[in-house]
Each structure stands twice: as C-alpha cells, then as structure tokens.
Amino acid sequence: MSEQPTRSNPRRRRRGTGTIDRLPDGRWSPRLPTSIGRGRLEPCATYEAAEALLDAALAEIAERNLVHNQTNTLRGWGARWMDDREISGVEDIKSDRSRWRRHIETAVFIDWPIASIRSLHVRDWLAEMLRKSAAPGRGYRTAPERTLGKQTVKNTLNLLRCCLESAMERELIRENPAQQVHLPRAKRKDRRTFDPWTYLMPEEQERLLSCQRIPEEDRDLIAFALWTGVRVSEQWNLELRDVHLQVARPYVVIRFGKKDRSTKSGKIRRVPLFGLALEATQRQVARLADPGKKNSYGLLWPSPRGERRQTAEAPRHWKKHLAVAGIFAEQRHDRRPVRWHDLRHTCASSLVAGWRGRRWTLEEVKGLLGHSDISVTQRYTHLADSALDAAARETHRLSAWADRSAHSQLMAPDAALVSAGNPSAPPARIELATFGLGNRCSIH
Template sequence: MVRGHKGLTVRGDSIQIAFTYQGVRCRETIPRPPTQTLLKQLALKRQAILYEIKTGTFDYVKHFPDSKRAQQFRKSRPDLCTIGEALNAWFRRYWEDYERSTQRDYQSAIDHHLIPRFGSLPLADLTAIMVKEWLADLSCSNKRKNNILTPLRRTYEELYLNETLDKNPLERVKNPTATPREAHPFSEKEIELILNELTGQERNLIQFAFWSGLRTSELIALRWKDVDLEQGRIFVREAKVRGHLKGTKTISGSREVTLQPQAKDALISQRLFTGPLNNWVFHDSRTNDAWKNDQAIRKTVWTPALERAGVPYRNPYQTRHTFASMLLSRGGNPLWVAQQMGHKDWGQIRKVYGRWIQPHE
C-alpha cells in the first residue's frame, strides 16, 4: 500500500485501487506508471467512489468501463444497463411470441431507430421529453411512429413492473394520433375500365378484390377449402405477409363473408384455372403458383392495369374502400358491412366511410 494513500498499491508499472462494493472487496488495476501526480488523482478518485457507494449513486461501469467485475455488477443492477442492451434482451426473451412480420418490424424499429437514438443512454437517464422531441422530429406517419415506439414501451413497462426501475418515463408519452387511411374509392366506370384491361386469372383476382372487401394479404392466402360457392360465402382465416402465413390481423378479422354476385362470378371463373385440386385460389399466372406477397401483384398486375386504363393511381387497398362504400351507398347496414370487412364494431366504418352511410327513415 502506498504511504499516505490508503487503498492504493503499486504493482510494477501500474497502480491498483481497492474498495468494497456490495460486500465484495474490489481491486482495479490502472496500467500507468505510478507518478506522484497520478497517485494523488487516484486517491481523489477513490474518495469519490467511496462517497458514491455510501450515497447509492456509484456506477461501476462509469469508473471502470473495461472491468470484468464491472460487467458482473451491471447484471445485478439492470437499471445501469444501456437502453440498447435492455431492448435487445427484451426482444430475445419475447421473440418467439410474435409473428414473423412483427418480428421483422420490431427488429427494424430497434436497429434503425431506437438504438441509433437512445442505445448508448443508461436506462435510468431516459426522460419523457427526450422521447417526445424525438417523435416530433421523426419523419414518418403517426402509425409508424407508434409501431417504432412499441419495443421501447414494452421494455420499460417490464422493467418498471419488475421493480428494476422506480419510474417509467413512457407512461407520460402519449401515442401520436394515427389517422385512418383516407378512402378514395373507385367509381363503377373506373372499375369497368380497369377490369377491361385484364384477362384470365389477373381479371378474376382484381374483380374479386373489388367485390369481396378482402385485404390483399387475405386474398393471396385464400384456399379453396374456405370457399363455399353453393352457399355463396367464403371463410377468411389467414393472411400472407412477406411470404409467411399468419392469422388474420384481429380476432374479428377471422370471418365469414357473403359473396356478392360479381365476387362469386370471379371465383367460378377462377376455378377453371386453379380449382378444385389446387390448394390456393389465386395464382401468379407467370409461375402458375401461389402469390408470394402483395408487392408482386402491385407491380405486375395492378399498376400496369391502371396505367393502360388511364385511371388515376390509388393503391390496391382502395379496392377494400370501394367495396365498403358501394355497399353503404346502396343502403347496407353499417354493422353488417363492418362484420364483412372484419372490424369488431362499426366505429371504424363510421370514421372512414361516414359520408357513404345512407340515413334510415
């Protein structure tokens, strides 16, 4: 031990600093020549460490970032972990609980948004105002902002409920209001122009989309076993997202849909191409196999047809809006239309399609 400097020991060309933390005798080596100046600095450092230990503010990693013992103590103090470490640990624990598409979305949010902005910050240092300011500068839709925020919310919620943290700053951060997709339905004339530019399986697919209200991901996951032409109905049970099958978006999304005449005609025509021995109803005619994703339909069928027809571009989701607006304009009961589209109640119908709902006497 160095005379006049309690807790410091010279070891060749290095100095060892000793202290007790959480009942453990700790020794950390400083690989620098033991000059008098350095000894005085380390004596002050040790005093600061002892004071922080006494007041409960000691951060081992801050003082000795390369120490193996520091990493061991960090495990016993998760609140001193970085946000990046906590996010990755949370995601590893719950990875198997999510569908593939959700796994990819959360991984993207963590890798491309949350860790670049907050990853190196200690968990306990995050504040609500930091998150609010970051959200305000984030250039994407409010719906996307909410999705990006979800892994961070769930990480902090778990740590707070487990009493690892004594506060959860995310509780004071409201989700930005996500406005529903605006409806720009096609007119019957536009539908006719688009369908006239299509033949065979492509025409059947798009005609069915206009008159069934299914999402594109549900269209490409439809199987012949879920089609009941005799009773004029289909059963929507799955969706295909990024090439992988998953359950419908919500519990109410799993539903029975009554076939409109035009939708039934499209299926009868499609049966000549893929039924009844094939599994999937709609095939990509270029490969004579099931569609892998909705992007392929957009690029090879939908966009070229609208261009040839001279119809202003709207995304394929607008076929769903078209279906709803047509039924409501003809006096369809909003509750029934909501059920046909897979909404749990008619609140969403009222928000998005209110101007097409016919008043009842």
C-alpha cells in the first residue's frame, strides 16, 4: 500500500512557482512552472517532500540564472546534442540514435530539467536497464527471457554520460550525475559459457563455394569475404582503383568503412590477395569490364543494379544460399546460425587452425583483419588447440602405455629379479625411508 500524504489539504502555491499534483497511487508529483519548461520532478511520498524538492530546484535555477525552456530538458538537450554529433561526423550515429530512442527516451527523467537529475536517478535507470528484456532480433538468440546484453547497457550508459558531460561543458549543469555511475562489478566481465559468434568448418566452406545452385558471382562474393576477412562495410565500399592485380603480389587497399568515411580503426590497410580471394577478384574485374555492366560508383562489389550496397547488410539472398548449400543451424557443430559477419570469423579461424596450409600466428591475423589490439584477435586462440591435439596424439602413439602388450610387459615381474631360492618371491623393491618413525626404519 502506498504511503499517504501527511497534509490533507495542501495550500495552493503562489503563481509562477510550479504545482504539486497528487497521483492515483497517493504520491505527490512536483512540476516546474510553465515559464521554465513545465518539467515534472521525481514523485514523492508526502506533500512536504514534494514541496521541498520543488523549492530546491527553483532555488538552484534562480542561483545559476538559467533559462529552462524545452532545450534544457534532457529530451530537448539530447536532440540538439545528437544533431551536433551527426554534423561533426561521429561514426555510427544511427546506432547512437537508436540507443537513445529505445533506452534513454523511456527513462523517467527524460522530460526533467537537466539540473534536477541526480546520480540516484541514473542508478535507478541503470538498474531497470539491467532487468530490461531484449527486443526480438532477426532470428539470432531471440528468446523472450533474454535481457539486454552487457555491451548494449554499457554503450547506452556511456551515451548518456557523454550527453550530460556536454551539458556540463555548456554550463547547463555543475556536475555530471552519470560520471560516477558504473555497471555492477558482476556485470563488468563477460561470463559466457559459449562464443557469441561462429565459424564455418572446412566442409561447410566447401559446400557453400561449390554449390551450383548459387550464382557464380555470389559465390565469388562469398569467397572474397572468406579469404580476406574484410568487414562487410569495407567490402561494399571497396573501389576498383584500390584493386591491384597486375603486380607480383596482388593486393587491395582498404580505406573506406562507409561512403567517404574511414574504416572502423581509422587506418588504411593493405590486404593481400591469395587463394580463392585472388581468383574471385580476377573474375569479378573481368565481369565489370563488360560495357553493359552498370557500376555507378566504381566499386568492386556493386549491387545487382550497379549501386552501392547497404553498409551493414548481408547480400539479399544470403540465408537462401545457406539453405541450398545444406547449412542449417540445428545441424552445425555449435548449433548457431551463420551471419555474414561470421565469414570474417571464419577467415581468421581457418588461418589460425591451419586449414589453408600454413598456420598463421595471432599477430599475422591481427594485421590482416585490421584489429586495433591483439586482445581482439585472441578470441581465436582456442582454435590453435589443434597443435596441442597433434602433440598429444604423437605422444600417445609413442608411449608404451598406449600399447596393451607393452603395458602388460611393463607390469609383469622381471624374471631376473625373481629369487633363485624362491621362484615365487616378488621382485625386490626399494623401501621408502619413513623419517617420522625415528630409528624404526630398515634403511640405515
């Protein structure tokens, strides 16, 4: 049962100092006056508490001489701040806007003046985020009981923190209420019992690349991704001028992650072409040489209509290609569906495991994939266990314990050690010294 207010007939507040309304559950909701935004503050259990909160907010606003209009609420300031970020060229602004819309605009304090938001409010919001159910995805781990992932919560908290930090720099607030709010210690480390990604086994790669029901151009598209490990956005924005085939060691230059934008790491890198990637690139360049082939932007992998593909999307018939090649999640080694991005993981996995001949080191794979740090590449370390498996098999083969007959001979009594006077006597043994028994030892 909700707590009842202590004042039964609260007096009417002076005009221009805000109002205090009683909610259906018995709590009192203070609201700022219309002249400074008409924003609601946190509901209180008693009228006195709501009045004190409202008076404190008005005093702080008066002290700092702030003009609280719609822009000074978190919603208004956030919209302006997000627009500024987009104009400044911040990467992946689309994801930031999505996080803001899904998780921050639903917060209880979204329409409060920024100055009235406290660390306690941010902590309560974070606790709700950690309990929030994840939205259904595109068929990958869409169980209704699944909560938001740790990285989603972390990214959203960082987004809110940056927004409030910007408000502090503009002197809209004195301190950032999200600055000292962090994920609980138990949530800071990944405690997974499974890998959140998958890779194609060698036989699956063979089925996919040899399936005649998949058009040759699409198979070349897949082969390029499988053998170069480039990101999907890098592949779709790779230009013909950056393809170098007429050299001793063919290569491509990866310079774009989006149209006229740098890669994820912000660095240009050179990716060698070899194996099936080289063959696929040669065939694709020959196709594009056809005068009837439309290619509006001079790309290596334009869409079927000759346009630029959607940056982060797989080819249109990707799931269909997996099905006709007989690759189904429930029949795979880890029972996980294969995303287009998993071709990048497959490239790294194949090189580390030595499935393509020479076994690559993690440092070499890091350079090929353009990872910012070796710790990112270390996710593939477990695939190098095949070397340990080979060592174990070789040791097992050479060990006398692996052979039953050798094991039997090792355990049988040695005839040379059998006493001549007593053929049934056991072989002589070395008696261990028992120093704890003092002089009661047969070894002196």
